[in-house]
Amino acid sequence: MAGGFTININIPAGEGFTININPNSAPGGAEVGAAFGRIQPPAGKLDPLSICTNPSSQKPRECSDPSNPKVFFDMTACGKPIGRIVMELFADTTPRTAENFRALCTGEKGMGKKGKPLHYKGSVIYHRCADYMIEGGDFTNEGKGCGGESIYDSGFFEDENFIKKHTCPGMISMNNRGPDTNESNFMICLTECPELDDEHVVFGQVVEGLDVVRTISKISVRDKLSWPVVIADCGQIS
Numbered sequence: 001m002a003g004g005f006t007i008n009i010n011i012p013a014g015e016g017f018t019i020n021i022n023p024n025s026a027p028g029g030a031e032v033g034a035a036f037g038r039i040q041p042p043a044g045k046l047d048p049l050s051i052c053t054n055p056s057s058q059k060p061r062e063c064s065d066p067s068n069p070k071v072f073f074d075m076t077a078c079g080k081p082i083g084r085i086v087m088e089l090f091a092d093t094t095p096r097t098a099e100n101f102r103a104l105c106t107g108e109k110g111m112g113k114k115g116k117p118l119h120y121k122g123s124v125i126y127h128r129c130a131d132y133m134i135e136g137g138d139f140t141n142e143g144k145g146c147g148g149e150s151i152y153d154s155g156f157f158e159d160e161n162f163i164k165k166h167t168c169p170g171m172i173s174m175n176n177r178g179p180d181t182n183e184s185n186f187m188i189c190l191t192e193c194p195e196l197d198d199e200h201v202v203f204g205q206v207v208e209g210l211d212v213v214r215t216i217s218k219i220s221v222r223d224k225l226s227w228p229v230v231i232a233d234c235g236q237i238s
Contacts, residue, residue: 170206
């Protein structure tokens with residue numbers, strides 16, 4: 001339906017809730033716009049989209065392993081700095097997935113097969129949902145969320161394992177188009193998200209700057225053109 005639609009739902013304060021959204025198929029393989037204005041491929045991401053939000057779900061993060069690499073994002077909104085996000089990558093449990101993300105933070109692999117640098121620097125956070133999650137990692141298709149590229153020659157790479165779960169705020173996992181379709185797109189959760197377990201590989205966690213992630217999540221998606229949220233710089237700390 002041209003122009004989309006709006007649904008208003010009143011939820012009692014403090015109550016958790018679940019929203020299930022099944023976007024209609026688009027003709028001719030066109031891109032389908034899903035919940036919260038996110039653009040996704042016909043294959044779907046989180047399809048059907050099941051969003052479980054409970055403000056009280058704020059468990060402590062996983063214990064850090066000092067041998068795991070740490071990387072950073074320096075974030076801007078509308079060209080103004082809003083803070084740094086520091087992330088530990090679980091190289092001890094998901095070495096292949098962690099290495100992909102680490103190398104995309106440093107940009108050390110150079111140009112990709114799609115003609116764009118294999119680098120998160122300059123890419124946008126294309127989807128954000130207040131106090132639930134943010135998504136980014138599409139540096140090949142104007143930040144629409146239906147592009148991206150991994151550092152591996154095969155392009156897509158496999159779901160390494162599902163040892164780690166979305167158990168607490170700050171967990172980082174791969175966004176995908178189905179089993180074994182990982183590239184560069186990622187999600188950072190802001191609450192416990194068991195609905196994503198066993199479908200999206202958890203490979204890291206935010207160790208500093210979770211407040212920055214939460215601030216980003218609250219910037220209205222309707223403002224993403226006038227208030228673009230950009231990974232202005234990124235790299236490896238240790």
